[in-house]
Amino acid sequence: MTTDPIATTLAALDLVADPADPDQFTGPSLPRPNGRVFGGQVIAQSLLAAGRTVPEGRLPHSMHGYFLRAGDDREPITFAVERLRDGRSFTARRTHALQGGVPILSMIASFQEEQPGLDYDEPMPRGVPGPEELTSAFELFAQVDHPVAKFWVDEVAFDLRHVGPPIYLRPDPHHERELGGRQMIWMRSRGPLPDDPMLHRAMLAFACDQVMLEPILRRSGRSWSTPGLSIASLDHAMWWHRDVRVDEWLLYVQSTPNAHGGRGLGAARVFRQDGSLVASIAQEGMVRVPLD
Structure with a gap:
């Protein structure tokens, strides 16, 4: 049986909301050869959990997270979101990703609505093969x-x-x-x-x-x-x-x-x-x- 990696990944990122707590969600883990939760997966899930509590139209512009423990890919992960601030333009959230009641990742993310401002960026290197x-x-x-x-x-x-x-x-x-x-x-x-x-x-x-x-x-x-x-x-x-x-x-x-x-x-x-x-x-x- 051939799997669809995109469909499998999207299913893992489709978090389930806790009906008793609007700031808590649950998600599965993708299987890994070493049995440990993939760090990119838990970052993405933590960010999406935070995003579910943010006013519409605000997207993440930064995040900072610490991997605290190795996660077990056989166990679900609980994502507990803390609402730190809702300003006129910016929103801040903290997410703890938990297994067995202890955090495997702690992350703070900041969200912003689209705004005008200065606009420049560093150029991409030239001559890179496509x-x-x-x-x-x-x-x-x-x-x-x-x-x-x-x-x-x-x-x-x-x-x-x-x-x-x-x-x-x-x-x-x-x-x-x-x-x-x-x-x-x-x-x-x-x-x-x-x-x-x-x-x-x-x-x-x-x-x-x-x-x-x-x-x-x-x-x-x-x-x-x-x-x-x-x-x-x-x-x-x-x-x-x-x-x-x-x-x-x-x-x-x-x-x-x-x-x-x-x-x-x-x-x-x-x-x-x-x-x-x-x-x-x-x-x-x-x-x-x-x-x-």
Whole structure:
């Protein structure tokens, strides 16, 4: 039986409201090979839960969250929203994602109604090959006989295409420290999504967690298959600058300014194909590898 990754993901993001509490919701988890809740999923669900309590017409422009515990993908998640502020233009909400009565994620998000103002952005890098010129991650994983590779091909909702060598199976042979771990990836959902701007912003948060820590591995000359690698998201910060559709190609321009003490920091700017900057993202993660 073939699954539809988009339909499965949308079903997980369709939270159920608690009839006794308008600020509490429940959602399932998508299955993962390691049995842990995917961080991007719980970020997106927490954001959507907060959005359900916000005045109509206000969309998220920023969020800051901490991953506090590993979640169990076999158990549902409760999302408890706290109404911090409703101003004339901005709304602030805190969401706790709970399993077993304890938080696995705590997030604050700010929402704003559309307003006029200053308008400029950093330009997209020039001369970047388009996604049609690059190899999809699905093509690479289809050639690998491994349960994780099969999971990617069958279950992952986003198509990733690296500009330059991917580091799924082996390190970047051309990595150099002075390049700062810079990499570029095109990403798009595997199918069309509803015309819901709140959903697209949440799905961008969902998708980016797949790649935010990868520059740390690239800069250090490691790959995702490095023996003894232990990696996990610690916190996540995100700013949406403009409307975005994740069922259209987006370019992630990534870097890593620092790694120290078993932690590394990843950063990304996300561009539409027309060159508009739609989001900026930062994430710190625990990255532990056997030292040479």
